Amino acid sequence: QSKKFYPFLKAAISATDGSHIPVHPPAKIRARFRNRKGDTSTNVLASCSFDMLYCHILAGWEGSISDGALLADARAHDFKPPQGRFFLGDAGFPLCNDMLVPYRGVRYHLREWESAKKRPATPKELFNLRHSQCRNV
Structure with missing residues (x-):
């Protein structure tokens, strides 16, 4: 309930992101598991509350x-915030009613x-600074 986040981000319930986990799939399906960096991985969607508890994980995607x-797949499986609440995501997600993302082309990461x-x-x-600080769970 820090003043730097409230009241602006008070409706946020978790930080959400995809994370690539290295895998070694069979050769015949390996191409589907190759990520944008050229490594083979599975992309796992994870949502973590601000109390540092995982509240949703969707694993198994290439x-x-x-x-x-x-x-989009998580939404089809009941990954939705309560009415009037939203998730915090990075620029890899679309801006929508239930996912608040940073402004594109504007400094974002705490390192920057x-x-x-x-x-x-x-x-x-x-x-963007407050969004990044709040997502840094």
């Missing part, structure tokens, strides 16, 4: 699937802020 497609040694200069930069 590494070639995008985070947005993972979200630390290395620049600057304070946010615009409302979009401030939003």
